[in-house]
Structure formats: C-alpha cells, structure tokens
Amino acid sequence: MNKFIRVDGLTVPLDRANVDTDAIIPKQFLKSIKRTGFGPNLFDEWRYLDHGEPGMDNSIRPLNPEFVLNQPRYQGGQILLARENFGCGSSREHAPWALVDYGFRAIIAPSFADIFFNNCFKNGLLPVVLDAVSVDDLFHAVSATSGYRLVIDLEQQSITTPGGKRYSFEVDPFRKNCLLNGLDDIGLTLQHVQEIKDYEARRRLEAPWLFN
Amino acid sequence: MSIQTLYDKLWNSHVVREEADGTALVYIDRHLVHEVTSPQAFEGLRLAGRKPWRTGSILAVADHNVPTTDRTQGIADPVSRLQVDTLDSNCDELGITEFKMADTRQGIVHVVGPEQGATLPGMTVVCGDSHTSTHGAFAALAFGIGTSEVEHVMATQCLLMKKSRSMLVLVEGVLGKGVTAKDLVLVVIGKIGTAGGTGYAMEFAGSAIRALSMEGRMTVCNMAIEAGARAGMIAVDDTTIQYLKDRPFAPKGALWEQAVDYWKTLRSDEGAQFDKVVRFDAAEIKPQVTWGTSPEMVVPVDGSVPDPEKESDPVRRSSIEHSLKYMGLQPNTPITQIQVDKVFIGSCTNARIEDLRAAAGILRGKHVAPTVKLAMAVPGSGLVKQQAEREGLDKVFMDAGFEWREPGCSMCLAMNADKLEPGERCASTSNRNFEGRQGPASRTHLVSPEMAAAAAVAGHFVDVGKL
Numbered sequence: 107m108n109k110f111i112r113v114d115g116l117t118v119p120l121d122r123a124n125v126d127t128d129a130i131i132p133k134q135f136l137k138s139i140k141r142t143g144f145g146p147n148l149f150d151e152w153r154y155l156d157h158g159e160p161g162m163d164n165s166i167r168p169l170n171p172e173f174v175l176n177q178p179r180y181q182g183g184q185i186l187l188a189r190e191n192f193g194c195g196s197s198r199e200h201a202p203w204a205l206v207d208y209g210f211r212a213i214i215a216p217s218f219a220d221i222f223f224n225n226c227f228k229n230g231l232l233p234v235v236l237d238a239v240s241v242d243d244l245f246h247a248v249s250a251t252s253g254y255r256l257v258i259d260l261e262q263q264s265i266t267t268p269g270g271k272r273y274s275f276e277v278d279p280f281r282k283n284c285l286l287n288g289l290d291d292i293g294l295t296l297q298h299v300q301e302i303k304d305y306e307a308r309r310r311l312e313a314p315w316l317f318n
Numbered sequence: 319m320s321i322q323t324l325y326d327k328l329w330n331s332h333v334v335r336e337e338a339d340g341t342a343l344v345y346i347d348r349h350l351v352h353e354v355t356s357p358q359a360f361e362g363l364r365l366a367g368r369k370p371w372r373t374g375s376i377l378a379v380a381d382h383n384v385p386t387t388d389r390t391q392g393i394a395d396p397v398s399r400l401q402v403d404t405l406d407s408n409c410d411e412l413g414i415t416e417f418k419m420a421d422t423r424q425g426i427v428h429v430v431g432p433e434q435g436a437t438l439p440g441m442t443v444v445c446g447d448s449h450t451s452t453h454g455a456f457a458a459l460a461f462g463i464g465t466s467e468v469e470h471v472m473a474t475q476c477l478l479m480k481k482s483r484s485m486l487v488l489v490e491g492v493l494g495k496g497v498t499a500k501d502l503v504l505v506v507i508g509k510i511g512t513a514g515g516t517g518y519a520m521e522f523a524g525s526a527i528r529a530l531s532m533e534g535r536m537t538v539c540n541m542a543i544e545a546g547a548r549a550g551m552i553a554v555d556d557t558t559i560q561y562l563k564d565r566p567f568a569p570k571g572a573l574w575e576q577a578v579d580y581w582k583t584l585r586s587d588e589g590a591q592f593d594k595v596v597r598f599d600a601a602e603i604k605p606q607v608t609w610g611t612s613p614e615m616v617v618p619v620d621g622s623v624p625d626p627e628k629e630s631d632p633v634r635r636s637s638i639e640h641s642l643k644y645m646g647l648q649p650n651t652p653i654t655q656i657q658v659d660k661v662f663i664g665s666c667t668n669a670r671i672e673d674l675r676a677a678a679g680i681l682r683g684k685h686v687a688p689t690v691k692l693a694m695a696v697p698g699s700g701l702v703k704q705q706a707e708r709e710g711l712d713k714v715f716m717d718a719g720f721e722w723r724e725p726g727c728s729m730c731l732a733m734n735a736d737k738l739e740p741g742e743r744c745a746s747t748s749n750r751n752f753e754g755r756q757g758p759a760s761r762t763h764l765v766s767p768e769m770a771a772a773a774a775v776a777g778h779f780v781d782v783g784k785l
C-alpha cells in the first residue's frame with residue numbers, strides 16, 4: 107500500500123453534502139475487473155456533459171465547465187474539500203480507487219460514511235474529519251485564493267493553511283501507523299495465524315453448526 | 319455474565335484478539351460474494367500467492383450484471399459478461415460454492431443467503447456490498463465491506479475493526495392498513511437522516527418489529543445502511559426459528575436443537591444500555607414516498623413536496639433546491655399528483671415472496687394505467703420466482719400488464735440492460751434514489767410494493783391505506 111506521510115497539495119472545494127458513491131463513480135464503470143483506470147470517470151455525471159460508458163475516449167468528451175474539477179485553477183488538485191456525509195451509499199471500493207487514480211491523496215470533510223471511510227485507509231487515501239465550522243472556513247479561503255494549498259501532516263496530525271493557521275485532527279493510531287508505514291493489513295493479520303486457528307478450534311466445539 | 323446488548327453478544331463471541339486501542343481481529347463465519355466487488359480481491363490473493371482460508375464459508379452468486387430477460391443467449395454486454403465469467407472461473411478454480419446464472423437458486427445475494435439458510439443467527443456475515451445489513455434480521459452481525467476487506471476475509475477469515483456504538487430503534491404499536499416494513503424504515507431514515515446511524519450498530523426492537531415476518535424484518539435491516547448504520551439487527555424469536563427450519567444450509571437433527579438453544583439467547587438483556595435510543599409509534603406511520611435524491615427525503619403519501627423557502631438552514635435549503643430541480647418537481651405539489659412513467663418491483667429490499675404477494679394483492683383484477691410505459695416485477699431469486707409461479711402470482715402480474723422477469727438486481731442500480739431513460743420517473747421498491755441510480759438522469763421514488771403496484775394502476779401515487 108502507498109505510504110502517506112505529508113502532502114502539500116492544491117485544494118479543490120466540492121461544495122455539496124451527502125456526495126454518494128454513485129456520484130463518485132457511476133455504476134457502469136464498476137464492470138471493470140481491475141483496480142486502476144477509474145480516474146477519468148471520477149464524478150463522471152457532473153464532470154462531463156454527455157453520458158459516459160466504459161471504453162469511451164474521455165479526452166474528447168464535452169466537459170461541464172461549471173464543475174469544479176474542470177476549472178483551470180483546480181487542475182492537479184490533491185486535496186478534496188467536501189461537506190458532510192461524504193461517500194455515503196455503496197461499499198464499492200471503486201470510489202476511493204477513482205479518487206486515488208485521479209490524483210487525490212486526502213479528503214477533508216466534517217463527516218464520512220463508515221464503509222467509505224474504511225476503504226480510504228486501505229488505499230493510502232487519508233480521510234480527515236474536521237469540524238463543520240473549520241471546514242466552512244476552508245471553503246471560504248479556497249474560493250477566495252487561487253492556487254490555495256494545504257499541508258497535511260499525518261505524523262503531526264495537522265493541517266496548515268498558506269497563512270500559517272493550523273488545525274489538528276484525530277486519527278486512529280492503528281490506521282495512522284499503517285498509513286505512515288504503508289503496511290499491508292493482510293500481512294499484519296497473518297502474524298496472528300495461531301490465534302485465529304485457536305479461536306476456530308474453540309468455535310468448532312461451541313458452535314459446530316457454523317462449520318457445516 | 320454482565321448485562322449485554324445483542325450487539326455486545328455478537329461482537330464478544332467473534333473477537334479473536336484485541337489491541338490496546340480497541341482495534342479487534344473479528345472472525346467471519348459467512349462470506350457472501352458477488353461479481354462486482356470480488357474480481358480485484360481474487361486477483362490480489364493470487365498475486366500474493368495466498369489461498370482462501372476456509373472456502374466452505376463462502377457462497378457466491380452473480381446478481382448485479384445478469385440479464386432479467388431470456389438468459390439462454392447469455393449476457394450481451396461483453397464487459398458485464400467478463401465480470402460474471404471472472405466470478406465463475408474464480409469459484410471453479412478455488413472450489414467455492416457458486417449458484418451460476420442458470421441455477422434456480424441464483425438471485426440477489428441478500429435474498430439467496432437467508433433463503434438457503436446460509437445466514438444463521440449468531441453469525442458474522444460479510445459481503446462486498448453495503449446492503450449486507452439485511453442479514454441482521456436473523457440476529458447476525460452483518461455488514462458491507464470493501465474489496466480490500468473481501469480479500470482480507472478470504473485470506474485470513476478475519477477483519478480488523480473497532481466496535482461501533484449501539485443504537486436502539488424502538489417501534490411500538492401496530493402498523494395501520496397498507497403500512498409496511500418499508501414505510502417503517504423510511505420513517506426511521508427520514509427522522510434520523512442518512513448519516514444519523516453513522517458509527518452505530520442499530521438494533522430494531524419493539525412490538526411492531528416483533529410482529530413483522532422475516533421478509534419484513536429483512537426489509538428493515540436492509541435499509542439500516544441508508545440511515546448510515548453499517549449493521550442493523552433484530553433479536554431471535556419463534557418467527558426467526560420457524561423461517562430457518564429445513565433450509566438447505568441450516569443445521570439438522572441434534573445440531574439444530576443445539577443451535578436453537580443458543581439462538582434463543584440472542585437478544586438484548588433486560589436493562590441493557592444503548593448509546594442512543596430513538597422511539598417511534600407504529601400507529602402514526604403512513605405509507606411513505608421519497609421525493610428527492612436521498613432516502614431521507616421522504617414524506618407520507620398524503621403530504622406534499624417540500625418548499626425550500628421554508629428551510630432556514632442554507633446548506634439544507636440548497637440541497638432541497640438541487641434535488642427538486644433534478645427530480646423535476648415543484649415545491650408544495652401533493653405527492654398523489656405525481657405521475658409515474660415506470661414501475662419497478664424488485665431489489666434486495668422488496669423482492670421476496672411476501673413482497674410479490676402484497677403487490678399482486680393490489681393488482682388482482684386491475685390493469686396498469688395507459689400512461690405507464692413499463693411496469694416490471696423482478697423476483698429476488700429463482701426460488702422466489704418458482705414459488706410465485708406456483709401461487710399463480712406471475713399470472714396476476716402479467717394479466718395486470720406487468721413484465722415478469724428473471725431474478726437479479728435489475729433496475730435497482732441499472733447495471734444490466736434494465737434502466738430508465740433520462741428524465742423518466744419511477745415508482746420503485748428499491749432502496750436508493752440517488753442521482754443516476756436507475757439510469758442517467760433517472761428519477762426514483764422509493765415506495766413499498768403495495769404502493770408501487772397501486773401507482774402502476776393509477777398512473778400516479780395513491781394512498782394504499784385508503785383503497
């Protein structure tokens with residue numbers, strides 16, 4: 107997994123609450139059996155004026171100039187600023203895959219949907235929960251200043267604005283460690299093989315019907 | 319033993335080890351798999367040279383991409399076909415039980431699991447699908463996971479997670495005429511909001527829940543995720559046990575007796591403490607219709623589309639305005655004046671036998687309105703379809719002008735050929751009314767099977783309580 111230590115990135119404001127996984131990556135793109143290549147279809151229905159299907163040449167599709175990702179000042183964004191309940195809806199990991207494939211490294215929002223939040227960590231994408239007032243302040247600052255960059259430091263658990271203002275955020279210590287070191291969850295769990303086997307042996311006695 | 323909630327009991331019996339910070343390794347009893355969220359997990363496993371830990375815990379079925387029309391020709395869309403073929407070959411190669419497209423037992427994964435008795439009380443059940451919460455109706459701890467976790471469970475039979483907070487949703491009283499489990503859960507979502515359950519495991523209890531059939535309970539738990547809760551659950555009672563008896567994967571003989579004794583302990587103890595409790599009076603619940611692009615945007619059928627002018631919170635106001643524009647609705651329009659173009663009865667929320675019976679009950683001797691372009695009934699599984707046909711329900715649907723289809727997810731998410739045309743408005747028994755969910759620029763109104771059937775007949779929404 108990709109490490110996440112510190113990102114100094116251009117910030118893109120997506121000013122909508124309850125952005126769901128269908129909006130992040132529409133279902134026609136879920137037919138892929140790969141993990142990569144979803145970036146060009148991130149927010150497909152908002153980003154393009156026509157209807158997207160797998161296999162289309164996205165470089166020649168008509169762009170929606172209103173949509174934030176299409177505005178010149180936000181090209182190359184690495185940090186997405188969002189509103190509450192970001193990532194609600196389905197469990198599809200295609201949503202974080204698409205965000206990562208596009209180039210995002212972190213998302214800042216007042217709240218996230220559970221499964222999406224979890225999926226982000228598995229893909230080296232840092233979801234940062236910041237209180238709604240601070241997020242609102244950031245939205246104002248981003249739209250007021252072209253080229254607005256934030257520095258997210260995971261080690262320090264801090265976000266620093268160009269003006270030097272610092273916000274601190276919480277992150278689960280276990281997940282933080284995995285991200286900082288790019289650790290693979292499965293490898294970590296397999297260090298406990300014996301405990302899993304012991305548990306299984308006990309359960310076979312207690313609840314044998316589970317092993318039919 | 320201390321006083322525990324149902325969630326405590328399910329959690330405690332599955333913790334393999336726990337770190338000081340509360341991160342636990344949780345053992346998974348049942349792993350359900352479908353074609354959309356599994357290919358990358360199988361590939362990851364293969365690339366790492368790993369094998370599934372316990373293939374017997376896995377049950378696979380293709381549901382999202384399968385056609386609901388004649389299947390003898392296979393799947394026309396090559397991309398969809400590749401995804402289903404990939405599931406077939408992964409399962410064949412690893413010796414995983416799979417109900418293939420031609421198998422009568424094929425269907426929507428959340429209909430198939432319980433129907434087979436593959437979902438049992440006291441289990442941890444996972445699937446790479448958010449509506450895995452459905453299985454909590456059996457007092458199982460069931461929740462959706464992402465593809466990395468699908469791979470993790472395959473490789474280790476465990477998941478890394480932290481315990482959620484607990485919420486009790488208490489619904490007392492008797493549901494009125496024409497009011498269903500679907501209406502009940504829509505009211506819950508409307509009240510607490512789509513993020514209201516985030517971070518919680520939600521237990522549904524109270525006399526109104528007890529009175530529901532297993533099908534109804536599954537409808538309720540299915541939509542717990544629409545309230546933000548990864549898991550919904552309901553205690554075991556006689557209804558649960560009766561439903562499971564003689565199901566193919568359920569224990570038999572002495573093991574059955576032993577299991578039942580244990581299952582009867584699967585309820586929250588008297589006096590158990592929850593982090594949050596919300597209460598509802600069943601008698602006050604009316605048939606519901608969503609008007610917007612989030613399941614929380616819901617009103618009773620005798621209500622009206624909301625007026626953004628009356629909303630003081632600016633973020634909420636703009637989200638109402640945005641939804642109304644997308645939905646092509648004017649503020650203050652009475653719900654019963656909304657005309658529908660299509661009607662979809664199906665999905666893991668409402669495509670079980672009882673749902674089809676309920677809809678057929680409305681349709682018997684009636685016909686779909688001429689203004690309705692298409693009405694379709696898509697059974698949740700091949701076995702549901704067979705049962706419905708034994709009862710003659712297929713005739714009722716077809717005589718009324720419905721199309722009677724093969725089982726699958728179908729127009730719930732429109733990944734196969736079943737979709738709405740841009741701008742079309744649908745009365746749907748599914749669970750999500752997100753933008754584009756049923757096709758680009760599609761407009762979805764979530765309702766119960768009875769309400770969908772009644773809308774098909776009238777051409778617009780009607781209060782089934784008054785029929």
Ligand code: SF4
Nearest residue numbers: 449665666727730731
């Ligand atoms: S029926 Fe709909 S919600 Fe259920 S599993 Fe299929 S796509 Fe998902």
